[in-house]
Amino acid sequence: xxxxxxxxxxxxxxxxxxxxxxxxxxxxxxxxxxxxxxxxxxxxxxxxxxxxxxxxxxxxxxxxxxxxxxxxxxxxxxxxxxxxxxxxxxxxxxxxxxxxxxxxxxxxxxxxxxxxxxxxxxxxxxxxxxxxxxxxxxxxxxxxxxxxxxxxxxxxxxxxxxxxxxxxxxxxxxxxxxxxxxxxxxxxxxxxxxxxxxxxxxxxxxxxxxxxxxxxxxxxxxxxxxxxxxxxxxxxxxxxxxxxxxxxxxxxxxxxxxxxxxxxxxxxxxxxxxxxxxxxxxxxxxxxxxxxxxxxxxxxxxxxxxxxxxxxxxxxxxxxxxxxxxxxxxxxxxxxxxxxxxxxxxxxxxxxxxxxxxxxxxxxxxxxxxxxxxxxxxxxxxxxxxxxxxxxxxxxxxxxxxxxxxxxxxxxxxxxxxxxxxxxxxxxxxxxxxxxxxxxxxxxxxxxxxxxx
Amino acid sequence: xxxxxxxxxxxxxxxxxxxxxxxxxxxxxxxxxxxxxxxxxxxxxxxxxxxxxxxxxxxxxxxxxxxxxxxxxxxxxxxxxxxxxxxxxxxxxxxxxxxxxxxxxxxxxxxxxxxxxxxxxxxxxxxxxxxxxxxxxxxxxxxxxxxxxxxxxxxxxxxxxxxxxxxxxxxxxxxxxxxxxxxxxxxxxxxxxxxxxxxxxxxxxxxxxxxxxxxxxxxxxxxxxxxxxxxxxxxxxxxxxxxxxxxxxxxxxxxxxxxxxxxxxxxxxxxxxxxxxxxxxxxxxxxxxxxxxxxxxxxxxxxxxxxxxxxxxxxxxxxxxxxxxxxxxxxxxx
Numbered sequence: 001x002x003x004x005x006x007x008x009x010x011x012x013x014x015x016x017x018x019x020x021x022x023x024x025x026x027x028x029x030x031x032x033x034x035x036x037x038x039x040x041x042x043x044x045x046x047x048x049x050x051x052x053x054x055x056x057x058x059x060x061x062x063x064x065x066x067x068x069x070x071x072x073x074x075x076x077x078x079x080x081x082x083x084x085x086x087x088x089x090x091x092x093x094x095x096x097x098x099x100x101x102x103x104x105x106x107x108x109x110x111x112x113x114x115x116x117x118x119x120x121x122x123x124x125x126x127x128x129x130x131x132x133x134x135x136x137x138x139x140x141x142x143x144x145x146x147x148x149x150x151x152x153x154x155x156x157x158x159x160x161x162x163x164x165x166x167x168x169x170x171x172x173x174x175x176x177x178x179x180x181x182x183x184x185x186x187x188x189x190x191x192x193x194x195x196x197x198x199x200x201x202x203x204x205x206x207x208x209x210x211x212x213x214x215x216x217x218x219x220x221x222x223x224x225x226x227x228x229x230x231x232x233x234x235x236x237x238x239x240x241x242x243x244x245x246x247x248x249x250x251x252x253x254x255x256x257x258x259x260x261x262x263x264x265x266x267x268x269x270x271x272x273x274x275x276x277x278x279x280x281x282x283x284x285x286x287x288x289x290x291x292x293x294x295x296x297x298x299x300x301x302x303x304x305x306x307x308x309x310x311x312x313x314x315x316x317x318x319x320x321x322x323x324x325x326x327x328x329x330x331x332x333x334x335x336x337x338x339x340x341x342x343x344x345x346x347x348x349x350x351x352x353x354x355x356x357x358x359x360x361x362x363x364x365x366x367x368x369x370x371x372x373x374x375x376x377x378x379x380x381x382x383x384x385x386x387x388x389x390x391x392x393x394x395x396x397x398x399x400x401x402x403x404x405x406x407x408x409x410x411x412x413x414x415x416x417x418x419x420x421x422x423x424x425x426x427x428x429x430x431x432x433x434x435x436x437x438x439x440x441x442x443x444x445x446x447x448x449x450x451x452x453x
Numbered sequence: 454x455x456x457x458x459x460x461x462x463x464x465x466x467x468x469x470x471x472x473x474x475x476x477x478x479x480x481x482x483x484x485x486x487x488x489x490x491x492x493x494x495x496x497x498x499x500x501x502x503x504x505x506x507x508x509x510x511x512x513x514x515x516x517x518x519x520x521x522x523x524x525x526x527x528x529x530x531x532x533x534x535x536x537x538x539x540x541x542x543x544x545x546x547x548x549x550x551x552x553x554x555x556x557x558x559x560x561x562x563x564x565x566x567x568x569x570x571x572x573x574x575x576x577x578x579x580x581x582x583x584x585x586x587x588x589x590x591x592x593x594x595x596x597x598x599x600x601x602x603x604x605x606x607x608x609x610x611x612x613x614x615x616x617x618x619x620x621x622x623x624x625x626x627x628x629x630x631x632x633x634x635x636x637x638x639x640x641x642x643x644x645x646x647x648x649x650x651x652x653x654x655x656x657x658x659x660x661x662x663x664x665x666x667x668x669x670x671x672x673x674x675x676x677x678x679x680x681x682x683x684x685x686x687x688x689x690x691x692x693x694x695x696x697x698x699x700x701x702x703x704x705x706x707x708x709x710x711x712x713x714x715x716x717x718x719x720x721x722x723x724x725x726x727x728x729x730x731x732x733x734x735x736x737x738x739x740x741x742x743x744x745x746x747x748x749x750x751x752x753x754x755x756x757x758x759x760x761x762x763x764x765x766x767x768x769x770x771x772x773x774x775x776x777x778x779x780x781x782x783x784x785x786x787x
Contacts, residue, residue, distance in 0.1 A: 081533025092526030111508030
């Protein structure tokens with residue numbers, strides 16, 4: 001078997017599994033801080049109950065993110081030695097700064113955040129929450145800087161086949177970096193909003209009308225309703241940035257085979273790369289030209305300009321549509337739910353029923369978006385610098401096949417266990433409602449008063 | 454000798470990487486060891502054992518990320534060579550680390566009936582990860598020899614390193630627990646100490662006899678004189694610790710942390726010996742640290758950050774350990 005394609009599937013599987021959990025922890029850290037600050041300000045113990053319910057999800061997600069992240073740091077070497085050998089001078093410092101400024105910060109203060117409520121003052125516990133949330137965000141900053149540099153490299157020169165940094169500012173803040181970072185942070189916010197709203201809706205359906213359920217539900221729904229239009233705008237800006245710097249990716253996303261004006265916006269099609277045409281196409285005339293160039297006669301790049309140097313069309317085209325479709329669904333659901341919560345102070349059952357399976361919708365959109373941009377970078381690993389095929393290591397295909405099979409089984413089982421725990425926690429919370437024991441009630445020794453009891 | 458950065462930087466980074474590996478082995482050593490000891494513990498003891506490491510293990514494992522990260526960023530050539538040669542053992546290590554890392558959290562959050570299953574997974578993951586690390590150490594010591602001889606030696610070191618981790622775990626439990634569990638930990642320490650000593654002797658003998666270059670670094674005059682304190686002090690510490698296991702725990706639980714610190718010192722001495730043997734190679738007898746290093750300007754950028762951040766990391770790591778100082782009590786999220 002071909003080690004290249006197997007290694008690619010393996011890395012794709014690993015990084016897909018990994019991103020699910022940072023997508024949660026980045027924003028969930030800030031949501032927990034919000035719960036904590038509301039509790040500090042109001043003394044309402046329902047906020048602390050919401051905190052303790054969701055901090056468990058945070059702990060579990062964090063552990064899943066750590067172990068799958070460790071796996072990736074090794075896979076750079078085991079499967080892709082050509083990557084660090086060619087661009088190690090750039091990627092190395094960015095990864096090193098991620099470990100130094102983010103990983104240790106998160107890991108050290110996570111213990112205090114999770115288990116230290118009784119052992120440190122309220123102020124220090126809040127500070128620990130800030131540092132953990134900040135750490136996850138700083139981590140996202142560095143890794144997005146590196147990923148964006150691979151998409152739109154800048155600030156370097158090639159000497160003897162190796163990249164050398166010339167201007168670190170240009171390396172970090174490369175052309176696509178700010179757009180990608182904002183897009184990803186918002187994606188994390190939306191993932192968490194729906195992740196909180198879904199199980200809260202489940203609790204609601206089970207008849208739980210406790211204050212902590214309402215607080216979590218409102219937080220999830222209103223955050224989603226606010227973030228989704230911002231995300232649509234940010235995504236559009238990111239798309240225009242891609243049009244400028246990676247036009248071949250846009251051509252594949254739009255399945256546009258020929259450069260020209262009056263390009264339609266394809267809603268549905270089965271792109272056929274052999275025949276260089278779309279089958280079963282449903283399209284809005286001039287749509288793509290209008291979206292991308294704000295004029296019906298605007299010229300949109302086509303795949304014919306990049307023979308042999310453009311990404312595979314089918315997955316990029318569909319990845320993009322799944323992401324956008326999920327986003328539109330998120331907009332409809334979150335705005336309807338927000339309207340009912342605001343005006344009627346209740347939630348219609350059918351809407352709650354839709355929100356439960358929407359809990360992982362952020363995962364779907366995030367994965368689809370990353371597939372679009374990462375497959376859209378092919379055949380390059382680092383655009384214009386290093387081809388994916390040139391970075392793969394000298395490991396036998398049979399070895400990669402074996403490890404890939406075990407990883408896949410492991411990831412599926414872990415994902416099922418993770419979702420099972422989420423469901424278990426939601427059902428338990430629904431049963432306990434506001435009677436779940438609070439710190440200070442359960443045990444005597446406590447530095448923290450749980451006010452409002 | 455004039456000081457020049459292109460020579461000094463790879464050396465500094467080799468030192469930093471060594472430091473990160475040593476800290477990792479000591480810190481994750483005790484929590485991996487406690488995972489191994491899970492097999493010998495009762496159900497309620499397991500909860501206390503988890504409580505003794507729960508707030509720390511995440512940060513402990515981060516030192517592995519730093520060590521591999523430094524290998525990756527400072528010595529990219531070596532990173533590729535070593536990790537492709539050890540492809541399958543690395544994979545086994547990762548599966549072990551994944552399983553134990555998530556078992557930590559799952560065992561506390563699943564419905565009560567399933568807890569037992571995750572306890573077993575925690576043990577299996579910890580044992581697998583430790584064995585894989587030992588195996589890799591054995592193969593690396595023989596110069597990445599993956600023939601039958603190398604594999605057999607790797608298997609021996611795998612067993613001994615796991616025992617050494619279990620010894621670290623026992624010593625940590627002596628520090629963090631009391632009563633029956635503490636007395637049990639003392640017995641565990643005594644048993645595992647034997648295999649730990651055997652492993653250190655095996656590695657110390659195998660390294661020079663596998664490579665004439667390393668033999669000359671140790672057994673020529675005057676090196677043999679300057680280096681003799683390393684094995685002698687290690688042996689004395691071993692003996693002292695062995696005798697201690699008959700007198701622990703002390704009245705009023707005095708000096709409960711001493712076994713742990715003694716073991717850490719033994720690890721450090723053994724590690725220093727290995728470092729001396731392999732210097733200046735990062736891939737034994739193939740790549741020196743200078744041949745494998747990244748460009749000096751990139752190393753300088755990383756060093757600037759490291760110099761500022763590493764002391765802060767060490768400071769707040771100490772703080773986190775202090776917050777959870779004293780005997781372990783049940784871990785709750787509040």
